[in-house]
Amino acid sequence: MFEIRLLDNEDAAAYRALRLKSFEESPYAFSESYVDQQKRSLDDFALEIKKEGRPPEQFVLGVLTEEEELVGFVKFRRDKRSKARHKSMVHAMYIKATHRNQQLGEQLMNDLIERASKLDGLEQIHLWVLHSKKSASLFYTRCGFESQGPYVKKDLKINGEYVDAEYMVMYL
Numbered sequence: 001m002f003e004i005r006l007l008d009n010e011d012a013a014a015y016r017a018l019r020l021k022s023f024e025e026s027p028y029a030f031s032e033s034y035v036d037q038q039k040r041s042l043d044d045f046a047l048e049i050k051k052e053g054r055p056p057e058q059f060v061l062g063v064l065t066e067e068e069e070l071v072g073f074v075k076f077r078r079d080k081r082s083k084a085r086h087k088s089m090v091h092a093m094y095i096k097a098t099h100r101n102q103q104l105g106e107q108l109m110n111d112l113i114e115r116a117s118k119l120d121g122l123e124q125i126h127l128w129v130l131h132s133k134k135s136a137s138l139f140y141t142r143c144g145f146e147s148q149g150p151y152v153k154k155d156l157k158i159n160g161e162y163v164d165a166e167y168m169v170m171y172l
Helices: 009-025 042-048 104-117 137-142
Strands: 002-006 058-065 070-078 087-095 124-131 152-158 161-171
Touching (some): 002 104, 009 042, 009 058, 009 070, 058 104, 070 104
Parallel strands (some): 087 124
Antiparallel strands (some): 058 070, 070 087
């Protein structure tokens, strides 16, 4: 049995550990790198999971086991600019390799979409997905996201290899 809930300050250490693991385990899935992120303090990660707004318009959802082990997360942020309040962004999503293929990613994304749908005036959820050997593009398409145009060629360079990116959106 798993619980999906908003992370808070008490989860900062577990979140930092899992976030760093995500960079090590899946370097082609994120634009940030382990080398850069491991230099950040626990306080930096605590700020990253801090909820903002009522209801929250910036948050990190976590997937926890019965033993309270954090095994997945997704980061969400509504645009704060007055001309872009109708948009939001999924900044990162990760499920620990040992807990994949259990529908946890789908449950996590469904929870995020449900929360986002309740935000007054929010119309769109955006995300970037990197295309490498294992792209999450099909997962996001199954969740209801669609491509916003051609790939951004050679968007990042990871371990000497260029990686393309795709901008996707879900209209609520």
